[in-house]
Amino acid sequence: MNVHGKIDTPDANEAKTALETLRAWAALADPVEVARLDPAIARLLPGHAVANYPDLSRQFDPDFKVDEAYKASLPDLQNGPASLIVGAKTRIEHVGISNFRLPVRFRTRDNGDLTLEASITGTVSLEAEKKGINMSRVMRSFYSHAEESFSFEVMEAALDDYLDDLESFDARLMMRFSFPVKRPSLRSGLEGWQYYDIALELIDMGGARTKVIHLDYVYSSTCPCSLELSEHARATRGQLATPHSQRSVARISAVVEPGECLWFEDLIELARAAVPTETQVMVKREDEQAFAELNAANPIFVEDAVRVFAQRLLAEPRIGDFRVLASHQESLHSHDAVAVLTEGQTFGSASLDPQLFASLVHRG
Structure with a gap:
């Protein structure tokens, strides 16, 4: 039986002497012998690499050409067997890419053309037994049609x-863009x-x-209640008052x-x-002044807003199911007034x- 006594912690001089001894031995020893003892020892030798670490090129080769044989040898983990799946082996409803951008040409109602920057999202379903998808195929499919209106x-x-x-x-495909329309002043x-945020899905x-x-x-x-209260102050006390109004956003999905x-216009x-x-x-x-008069002629609560949008949508035969989200970003309150109205099953959700509602903002 070997009995090992306590080894005292060496001081700096002893460590230096040991390092010099180790370097002297490693400089004369076979690289394989050094690696067997500890590959890290090679790092202590000037100009030496770890013996069992490959000597890799660190220069990019701009002239390297990929042939079919080389391409076939490349690993493709996303198309691997189900045994490579990490986590639960369940179906994925949507997987793909979001926010890749390219210029897209759109036809306008007056038979004109507009080229706009579009943000594209493309996804597909993935069955439980499949590892993944090659996402670049979504982009390649889209680029093959990029020159069309x-x-x-399309x-x-x-x-x-x-x-x-x-x-x-x-599968699902969505294109988001900002659509310009020239508008006259009042x-x-x-x-x-005027620029309108539009998405095609x-x-x-x-x-x-x-x-x-x-x-x-x-x-x-303009708040109808605030308008009436302001008029009450004027009529009963001769007090100047202004109703509160605010920038508001409705997202109509049809x-x-x-x-x-159905044209954007x-x-x-x-x-x-x-x-x-x-x-x-x-x-x-x-x-x-005209805008102040227009607001006074059309005061509106958020409940009114979603209902008047719905009234117009219901009367349009080209539109089926729809959803209206509205956010009145109150100047009176420190919170917003919001509403959601849906028609049909497409947008119904518990x-x-x-x-x-945080997404209902005007970015300017």
């Missing part, structure tokens, strides 16, 4: 491509560009397809009925007809996204 039909062609490539059952005759669930247009409409909401064409005009107090672009004094 976009419509729901989106369907892109979606068909990556559904086939990825061998999925369900009285001065000036004009300016194409959903394929088991072969059944749904086309949705989302529009953010920004308007001023399913386009099969075979119908059509949905914008529908929203403006429902709530005419849209925020203004070019304003002189006469326009500001739960709300925690950030749903």
Whole structure:
């Protein structure tokens, strides 16, 4: 039996002597022998690498060409067997890419063309026994149609491509962009560009397809109660008072009925007809006065807002199911007044996204 006594902690001089001894031995020893003792010893020798670590090139080779044989040798973990799945082996409803950008050409209602920067989200379903998807295929499918004037039909062609490539059952494609419309001022005759946040969404669930247009409409909401209280102060006490109003945002999501064409401009005009107090672009004094009069003629609670939007949507035969979200970002309160109204099954949900109303902002 070997009995080891307590080893005293060496001081700096003893450690230095031991290091010199180790270096002297390692400098003369076989590299394999050094590695067997401890590969880290090689790092103590000037100009030496760890013996069992490969000598890799650190220079990028711009002339290296990939041939088919080399490409076939590349590992592809996402298309690996189910045994590589990490976590629960369950179906994933949506997996893909979000917010890849490219210029997209759109046709306008007056037969013009607009090229706009679009943010694209493309996803597919993933069955429980599949490890993953090759996400670049979503982009490649979309790029193959990038030179066309976009419509729901072109989106369907892109979606068909990556559904086939990825061998999925369900898929979703969304394009977000800011759509410009020239708007006149109320009285001065000036004009300016109003920008509308719009998203086109194409959903394929088991072969059944749904086309949705989302529009953010920004308007001023004057509180009807505050308006009456202000008038009461004027009438009974001769007291000048102003009602509170605030910038407000409605997000209208409308399913386009099969075979119908709903232009962006059509949905914008529908929203403006429902709530005419849209925020203004070019304003002189006469326009500001006119806007005050327009607000006084159209005071509106958030409950009123979603209902008047719904009234117009229900009367439009090209629109099926819809949802209206509204947020009146109160100037009186330190909180917002919000409402949600849905028609049909497409947008029905027992739960709300925690950030749903926080997304109803005008970015300017």
